Amino acid sequence: MKKRKVIAALMIxxxxxxxxxxxxxxxxxxxxxxxxxxxxxxxxxxxxxxxxEAIKLGGQMALDERKEEFxxxxxxxxxxxxxDQGDQKKGVANAEMIGADKAILAVLGHMNSGVxxxxxxxxxxxxxxxxxxxxxxxxxxDRKLKAVNRVVARDDFQGPAGAEYAVKTVAAKNIFxxxxxxxxxxxxxxxxxxxxxxxxxxxxxxxxxxxxxxDFNGVLNQVLSKKPDFIFFGGLYNEGGLIVxxxxxxxxxVPIMGGDALDSSAxxxxxxxxxxxxLYSSVSTDMTKSNKDWADKYKETFDKSVENYSAYAYDxxxxxxxxxxxxxxxxxxxxxxxxxxxxxxxxxxxFEGVATKVSFDDKGDNKYAKVFIYGFEGPTYPxxxxxxxxxxx
Amino acid sequence: xxxxxCGFYIHKRGFNMISEILQTLPQVLVDxxxxxxxxxxxxxxxxxxxxxxxxxxxxxxxxxxxxxFVGTSTLLxxxxxxxxxxxxxxxxxxxxxxxxxxxTGLMGVGIERVAYRPLxxxxxxxxxxxxxxxxxxLQDIVRFIADLKTGSFxxxxxxxxxxxxxxxxxxxxxxxxxxxxxxxxxxxxxVAVLLMIGLDIFINRTKWGVAMRAVAQDRETASLMSINxxxxxxxxxxxxxxxxxxxxxxxxxQYGTIDPYIGFILGLKAFTAAVLGxxxxxxxxxxxxxxxxxxxxxxxANLGIITSGNFGGEYKDVVAFIILITILIFKPEGLFGxxxxxxx
Numbered sequence: 001m002k003k004r005k006v007i008a009a010l011m012i013x014x015x016x017x018x019x020x021x022x023x024x025x026x027x028x029x030x031x032x033x034x035x036x037x038x039x040x041x042x043x044x045x046x047x048x049x050x051x052x053e054a055i056k057l058g059g060q061m062a063l064d065e066r067k068e069e070f071x072x073x074x075x076x077x078x079x080x081x082x083x084d085q086g087d088q089k090k091g092v093a094n095a096e097m098i099g100a101d102k103a104i105l106a107v108l109g110h111m112n113s114g115v116x117x118x119x120x121x122x123x124x125x126x127x128x129x130x131x132x133x134x135x136x137x138x139x140x141x142d143r144k145l146k147a148v149n150r151v152v153a154r155d156d157f158q159g160p161a162g163a164e165y166a167v168k169t170v171a172a173k174n175i176f177x178x179x180x181x182x183x184x185x186x187x188x189x190x191x192x193x194x195x196x197x198x199x200x201x202x203x204x205x206x207x208x209x210x211x212x213x214x215d216f217n218g219v220l221n222q223v224l225s226k227k228p229d230f231i232f233f234g235g236l237y238n239e240g241g242l243i244v245x246x247x248x249x250x251x252x253x254v255p256i257m258g259g260d261a262l263d264s265s266a267x268x269x270x271x272x273x274x275x276x277x278x279l280y281s282s283v284s285t286d287m288t289k290s291n292k293d294w295a296d297k298y299k300e301t302f303d304k305s306v307e308n309y310s311a312y313a314y315d316x317x318x319x320x321x322x323x324x325x326x327x328x329x330x331x332x333x334x335x336x337x338x339x340x341x342x343x344x345x346x347x348x349x350x351f352e353g354v355a356t357k358v359s360f361d362d363k364g365d366n367k368y369a370k371v372f373i374y375g376f377e378g379p380t381y382p383x384x385x386x387x388x389x390x391x392x393x
Numbered sequence: 394x395x396x397x398x399c400g401f402y403i404h405k406r407g408f409n410m411i412s413e414i415l416q417t418l419p420q421v422l423v424d425x426x427x428x429x430x431x432x433x434x435x436x437x438x439x440x441x442x443x444x445x446x447x448x449x450x451x452x453x454x455x456x457x458x459x460x461x462f463v464g465t466s467t468l469l470x471x472x473x474x475x476x477x478x479x480x481x482x483x484x485x486x487x488x489x490x491x492x493x494x495x496x497t498g499l500m501g502v503g504i505e506r507v508a509y510r511p512l513x514x515x516x517x518x519x520x521x522x523x524x525x526x527x528x529x530x531l532q533d534i535v536r537f538i539a540d541l542k543t544g545s546f547x548x549x550x551x552x553x554x555x556x557x558x559x560x561x562x563x564x565x566x567x568x569x570x571x572x573x574x575x576x577x578x579x580x581x582x583x584v585a586v587l588l589m590i591g592l593d594i595f596i597n598r599t600k601w602g603v604a605m606r607a608v609a610q611d612r613e614t615a616s617l618m619s620i621n622x623x624x625x626x627x628x629x630x631x632x633x634x635x636x637x638x639x640x641x642x643x644x645x646x647q648y649g650t651i652d653p654y655i656g657f658i659l660g661l662k663a664f665t666a667a668v669l670g671x672x673x674x675x676x677x678x679x680x681x682x683x684x685x686x687x688x689x690x691x692x693x694a695n696l697g698i699i700t701s702g703n704f705g706g707e708y709k710d711v712v713a714f715i716i717l718i719t720i721l722i723f724k725p726e727g728l729f730g731x732x733x734x735x736x737x
Contacts, residue, residue, distance in 0.1 A: 181707065207697060208707030214648040214655060217424035218693020219706050224570065225417045225694070238547060242650060249557055250420070250573045269549040270650050 008045045033076040034335050038063060038320060039098045040079070040313075041109035041119065043086035051309055052111050055133055056081045057302050058313030059108040066321050073328055075335070077321075080104065084115050091115035092122055099126035105341050106130070106320045108313060113137030116148070123147040129342040131320055133312035136260075136283055141363040147342055149364035151316050151356055152283040153371050153391070158259050159191025161371035161389035162232065162281050166192075167199040169387060170255060172230030176205040176223050178243065180235030188259045189234030196232075204228050209239060216243050220250055233258045241270025248274035255279055263374070265381040278376040279386070284308040285355055285372050286385040294354045315353030320345060367391065414695050419560065419572035421694050422687065427578040427647065429686020430585035434640040435663035436670070436678035437592065438633035444609045444673040445629050448517050451524040452504060453637055454660015455531035456497050458653060460638025461645040462535050464493040465550035466542075472551060482553040486580070486646075493642045494635040501634025502627045510623070528656075536653040549650045554580060581643045588636055589679050595632075596675060605629060609673070662689075662713075669717055671727030680728065689713050
């Protein structure tokens with residue numbers, strides 16, 4: 001562990017040095033062009049650094065492609081990635097530094113909702129717009145901050161999207177709902193239940209389990225006696241994997257669906273070859289399927305495979321840059337104030353990105369954000385993309 | 394009585410309810426007895442130590458958990474060494490059982506020597522705190538090692554017997570549905586019963602068993618009768634901990650996935666089983682374990698049906714503990730607690 005951290009620290013320092021060097025270069029060559037910086041905030045070290053790095057790279061790719069465009073307008077566009085370490089305190093500290101740097105006009109990030117929520121308060125104070133490629137927690141935009149936007153779907157759309165798939169596509173009529181009594185699991189299960197009932201399905205059972213237990217035969221025996229044609233599970237993969245395994249061992253073969261918490265390779269470890277006909281929802285699409293050209297280009301540029309949020313970061317950066325160029329235009333080609341960029345980004349309508357179409361509503365949620373349904377058909381992770389569900393208009 | 398009453402009142406719903414309960418009854422019994430067997434063997438560990446030292450060894454749940462981890466990692470080591478494919482499943486099973494039992498048995502003796510023996514003359518409460526300390530220590534040591542080796546403290550082992558058997562209970566009586574049984578459930582039951590019978594014979598028929606019973610009855614007098622009390626206590630800890638560790642292996646094989654915190658809830662329930670059966674009484678602990686296991690499974694499966702959905706299966710523990718409290722109100726010494734002479 002320690003070794004890895006040392007290496008990571010070394011890599012980061014090399015990266016920073018090279019970025020600084022690059023900045024130095026461009027300043028010399030760019031002459032007297034006004035510098036505009038766009039920051040990114042994502043975890044570049046620690047447990048989720050792979051996803052955080054993908055956000056940085058996606059943003060960098062979009063920014064590099066449009067450098068020339070801004071050079072013609074007389075601006076030198078620069079990218080400054082920050083490492084929030086997936087930690088609230090670090091995120092807020094970075095946000096203060098970003099606020100103090102007058103050249104930074106917008107932020108791409110964060111990855112974790114928990115970091116976005118406190119950091120965005122700082123952005124709001126400095127009027128720096130932020131576009132998140134990954135935040136799903138409802139609270140992120142429900143506070144109605146002017147600076148906060150996101151391109152992915154909200155958590156409270158997952159349950160209804162799952163219900164729509166279950167009732168309309170699988171044609172489930174009798175659904176058994178299991179939840180783990182946590183705020184995530186119960187919230188998801190209740191949203192699913194309400195939506196499924198509204199669509200005409202019958203909920204034949206609604207049961208809770210205890211997190212940390214390993215034996216779910218009791219609740220599964222109830223499933224046996226109710227004979228449902230679909231099971232929905234609101235909870236995390238620890239219990240989800242075991243429920244799948246124990247259900248299949250009991251001869252329950254109906255589809256089992258869960259939320260994005262089942263989107264984990266641990267499901268394969270837990271359920272093994274019993275992982276059949278298991279569905280989960282996710283806010284991100286499978287780029288290698290939906291836009292292969294882009295995925296190949298990404299791989300070619302960075303020699304890294306596309307992660308969940310790479311394309312969303314790319315789209316978020318383009319949304320930011322579009323807003324920026326609009327603000328520059330409105331300001332007669334001069335450097336716009338942060339407030340203007342913020343409002344221009346919020347005004348984004350019908351932007352066609354590589355992963356998603358973007359139109360922000362008055363809270364900063366994307367009207368076109370979709371939920372994607374994936375399925376496991378055996379012990380391999382990730383599952384395959386089966387369907388996408390659009391939000392009701 | 395309750396079912397008859399309901400049936401009398403609301404004919405149709407009542408009878409539907411009974412038929413629904415009957416349908417899953419074979420499956421509930423199978424699952425309940427398997428879980429109950431695990432509780433029973435762990436409960437023996439609590440009851441034995443209490444019988445001899447009159448103190449609750451709260452680290453026993455963690456000894457069970459350590460056994461699960463030792464068994465699983467031994468199996469994983471066999472697998473990476475390529476030995477597993479070469480040997481029949483039952484040989485591997487016996488090997489991991491023995492390894493885990495020896496390990497946890499010796500560990501139990503070590504814990505007694507280090508954490509309990511120096512405190513034997515101290516008030517019981519002090520030893521209890523020491524036991525709680527040991528239990529935290531074990532949890533975090535195991536978590537640390539598992540985290541270091543696999544990157545996650547959630548460990549999934551290899552299941553040796555993974556087939557399912559369908560029992561045609563529907564042919565016995567139409568109201569029953571068929572039950573599914575894992576091969577491993579049979580092993581769990583068989584091994585648990587073997588361990589319990591073996592222990593019962595050991596306590597009642599051997600010289601060491603007599604010595605243990607003597608120490609349990611009166612430590613001072615026993616020592617006057619040239620019984621080495623320290624040795625007997627160490628032996629008690631060895632047997633109790635070995636049983637706990639062995640059950641851990643059975644548990645890991647049954648559910649596939651283990652984490653360092655499985656000992657807490659399970660230990661609590663096994664302790665309850667020991668109290669229910671009359672703490673200090675080995676046969677009582679066996680009965681208490683099976684009783685709590687079946688009761689828990691029954692209420693998890695049927696609570697929603699009986700209360701027409703007002704209370705779901707998540708209240709299963711509440712039901713189990715209400716029944717425990719009710720029994721203890723009428724029989725504070727537990728179901729089998731009267732026969733003090735039999736305690737070990």
